Amino acid sequence: xxxxxxxxxxxxxxxxxxxxxxxxxxxxxxxxxxxxxxxxxxxxxxxxxxxxxxxxxxxxxxxxxxxxxxxxxxxxxxxxxxxxxxxxxxxxxxxxxxxxxxxxxxxxxxxxxxxxxxxxxxxxxxxxxxxxxxxxxxxxxxxxxxxxxxxxxxxxxxxxxxxxxxxxxxxxxxxxxxxxxxxxxxxxxxxxxxxxxxxxxxxxxxxxxxxxxxxxxxxxxxxxxxxxxxxxxxxxxxxxxxxxxxxxxxxxxxxxxxxxxxxxxxxxxxxxxxxxxxxxxxxxxxxxxxxxxxxxxxxxxxxxxxxxxxxxxxxxxxxxxxxxxxxxxxxxxxxxxxxxxxxxxxxxxxxxxxxxxxxxxxxxxxxxxxxxxxxxxxxxxxxxxxxxxxxxxxxxxxxxxxxxxxxxxxxxxxxxxxxxxxxxxxxxxxxxxxxxxxxxxxxx
Amino acid sequence: xxxxxxxxxxxxxxxxxxxxxxxxxxxxxxxxxxxxxxxxxxxxxxxxxxxxxxxxxxxxxxxxxxxxxxxxxxxxxxxxxxxx
Numbered sequence: 001x002x003x004x005x006x007x008x009x010x011x012x013x014x015x016x017x018x019x020x021x022x023x024x025x026x027x028x029x030x031x032x033x034x035x036x037x038x039x040x041x042x043x044x045x046x047x048x049x050x051x052x053x054x055x056x057x058x059x060x061x062x063x064x065x066x067x068x069x070x071x072x073x074x075x076x077x078x079x080x081x082x083x084x085x086x087x088x089x090x091x092x093x094x095x096x097x098x099x100x101x102x103x104x105x106x107x108x109x110x111x112x113x114x115x116x117x118x119x120x121x122x123x124x125x126x127x128x129x130x131x132x133x134x135x136x137x138x139x140x141x142x143x144x145x146x147x148x149x150x151x152x153x154x155x156x157x158x159x160x161x162x163x164x165x166x167x168x169x170x171x172x173x174x175x176x177x178x179x180x181x182x183x184x185x186x187x188x189x190x191x192x193x194x195x196x197x198x199x200x201x202x203x204x205x206x207x208x209x210x211x212x213x214x215x216x217x218x219x220x221x222x223x224x225x226x227x228x229x230x231x232x233x234x235x236x237x238x239x240x241x242x243x244x245x246x247x248x249x250x251x252x253x254x255x256x257x258x259x260x261x262x263x264x265x266x267x268x269x270x271x272x273x274x275x276x277x278x279x280x281x282x283x284x285x286x287x288x289x290x291x292x293x294x295x296x297x298x299x300x301x302x303x304x305x306x307x308x309x310x311x312x313x314x315x316x317x318x319x320x321x322x323x324x325x326x327x328x329x330x331x332x333x334x335x336x337x338x339x340x341x342x343x344x345x346x347x348x349x350x351x352x353x354x355x356x357x358x359x360x361x362x363x364x365x366x367x368x369x370x371x372x373x374x375x376x377x378x379x380x381x382x383x384x385x386x387x388x389x390x391x392x393x394x395x396x397x398x399x400x401x402x403x404x405x406x407x408x409x410x411x412x413x414x415x416x417x418x419x420x421x422x423x424x425x426x427x428x429x430x431x432x433x434x435x436x437x438x439x440x441x442x443x444x
Numbered sequence: 445x446x447x448x449x450x451x452x453x454x455x456x457x458x459x460x461x462x463x464x465x466x467x468x469x470x471x472x473x474x475x476x477x478x479x480x481x482x483x484x485x486x487x488x489x490x491x492x493x494x495x496x497x498x499x500x501x502x503x504x505x506x507x508x509x510x511x512x513x514x515x516x517x518x519x520x521x522x523x524x525x526x527x528x
Contacts, residue, residue, distance in 0.1 A: 164502035280471060287476070
């Protein structure tokens with residue numbers, strides 16, 4: 001077989017091709033089997049063999065996947081793993097790289113959980129209107145859990161720290177394993193019958209889903225539903241939800257959370273009491289100040305008669321002091337007024353000699369004025385007489401004009417005013433002619 | 445004057461706090477006659493002291509039900525399981 005060197009592949013190449021072929025043809029899926037040869041390496045990775053009656057396969061579950069597991073796989077456990085069938089190339093080993101693991105049969109458990117949850121929800125056990133409020137200051141807190149549980153210590157220390165006033169009664173019960181659910185239910189019922197508590201805590205620390213399973217049983221749900229005391233549940237971790245959580249009046253994420261939700265914080269209350277006390281003192285101080293002020297006000301208005309007389313006496317003395325001054329003042333005012341009037345009178349007094357002199361002067365001025373005026377008037381009359389002479393119609397007649405009048409004395413200015421035969425009078429410079437019109441001629 | 449006449453030891457912390465709060469409210473409203481306000485103040489101070497004392501002196505009592513009997517419970521607990 002004269003193969004060319006190009007057809008020869010290395011082992012590395014072969015394993016790589018085999019791994020790729022495997023991963024292509026075998027998709028990720030769930031595989032069930034029993035754990036054996038489990039090794040937890042210092043690196044945090046887990047290696048084990050998964051086997052059934054007839055076959056076995058190497059498995060690896062790396063730290064970044066196994067850290068999410070909330071339970072501890074052990075040799076001999078029946079489990080289901082989800083992983084990629086592959087080839088560990090370095091050694092040419094067929095193996096499954098596991099990314100999830102669950103205990104076999106858990107699928108059935110989840111189904112039962114979902115069925116019960118639906119049934120109880122339909123029955124109304126989770127209804128919000130069923131939830132009862134917790135007393136704000138509980139006097140007695142019941143705790144249903146195992147006396148050996150670490151959760152109990154967390155709860156007790158939280159209660160002691162926050163609200164030591166409440167007595168605590170522990171109703172012990174196993175919280176996991178065979179028959180735990182029934183015992184838990186009995187403890188709840190007992191607490192409800194004894195009725196010494198006003199708040200009930202149902203708690204259990206974290207664990208695998210199987211560890212918490214008792215809290216998913218119907219008998220616990222029923223006991224909670226009929227419990228006369230309001231219940232706070234705190235089961236497992238924050239992410240765990242059990243049926244008990246849904247039925248409880250309040251669901252807390254953890255046991256410590258349940259203790260917190262059930263109690264007020266004592267230090268808050270101390271501060272509240274101090275606040276109230278301060279307010280009380282402040283109010284009382286204001287009330288007393290107000291009363292004192294009113295008392296003072298009334299005291300001022302309440303006077304002994306002698307005190308009143310004294311006040312009036314003082315007033316009288318004051319008035320007496322003011323009287324002479326007032327008198328003096330009035331007198332001076334009158335004096336000044338009199339002086340003013342006298343001055344006025346003096347100004348108005350008649351002075352005959354002076355008046356006589358003034359009359360003489362006036363007489364002389366009048367005579368002078370009269371003469372001037374007389375002269376001026378004489379001249380004016382002469383001028384007017386001359387003007388008048390020129391206007392005298394007699395003067396015109398003297399120059400040969402005549403004035404013609406009709407019988408009624410009306411002056412005729414046009415020929416048309418007269419008719420032939422009409423008698424007229426013609427006035428001349430000296431004398432008048434009576435005549436008769438023989439003819440009229442118009443001259444335009 | 446039922447409030448002022450009250451002198452009994454409070455039934456529990458809740459009722460003491462409630463009474464103290466209502467006293468403060470009445471005082472703040474300023475409607476109380478002087479003698480009533482003096483009584484309210486006295487009662488309020490009693491309640492304050494009682495509340496403070498109750499909070500300060502509270503001794504945490506834990507009992508466990510064994511059979512039909514309540515017995516003192518001293519937590520004898522293991523260290524927390526590292527898996528929890």
